[in-house]
Amino acid sequence: MNRIEWNDKLKIGLEEIDNQHHELVVIYNGLCDAIESRAGSAETLSILQQLGHYTSVHFATEEALMRMMEYPDYEAHKKAHDALIEELRRLVRLAEELPQGVNFQLVYLIKQWLSQHIMETDVQFVPHFIARGIKPTLQKKGWFSKFNLFSA
Numbered sequence: 001m002n003r004i005e006w007n008d009k010l011k012i013g014l015e016e017i018d019n020q021h022h023e024l025v026v027i028y029n030g031l032c033d034a035i036e037s038r039a040g041s042a043e044t045l046s047i048l049q050q051l052g053h054y055t056s057v058h059f060a061t062e063e064a065l066m067r068m069m070e071y072p073d074y075e076a077h078k079k080a081h082d083a084l085i086e087e088l089r090r091l092v093r094l095a096e097e098l099p100q101g102v103n104f105q106l107v108y109l110i111k112q113w114l115s116q117h118i119m120e121t122d123v124q125f126v127p128h129f130i131a132r133g134i135k136p137t138l139q140k141k142g143w144f145s146k147f148n149l150f151s152a
């Protein structure tokens, strides 16, 4: 019941970022399914940790891009990421302590921040990136090679 339906409202228009957001939603929905089917707390906790790990990977990607593109609101966006990671860690700790493990209340909080951050904060860097020459369909490998930051 707390699943996130992936739709156009969640797409910000940069393919690589949209793919990563989609992956986050898939992991998140897997967590909902696990809770609904009353999977054991070890399994739900492991999905929650997976969500935390992929969130870190995703945030690192966005932060690298924002720095490369000299995004003026980098600091504020980075702060929002740090706060979300901290919140996710808090939820993992809470889930570890609760006898029933992860529950729908925790999951609802994750749903809120995930969709809100994408629709309200991530969308803001898109016009800046496009103005700086990022192609909406360019994949991560392409961005990095374009800016010669990581040589093979």
Ligand SMILES: [Fe+2]
Residues within 6 Å of the ligand: 021, 058, 062, 118, 122
């Ligand atoms: Fe994002």
Ligand SMILES: [Fe+2]
Residues within 6 Å of the ligand: 059, 062, 077, 081, 117, 121, 122
């Ligand atoms: Fe972000």
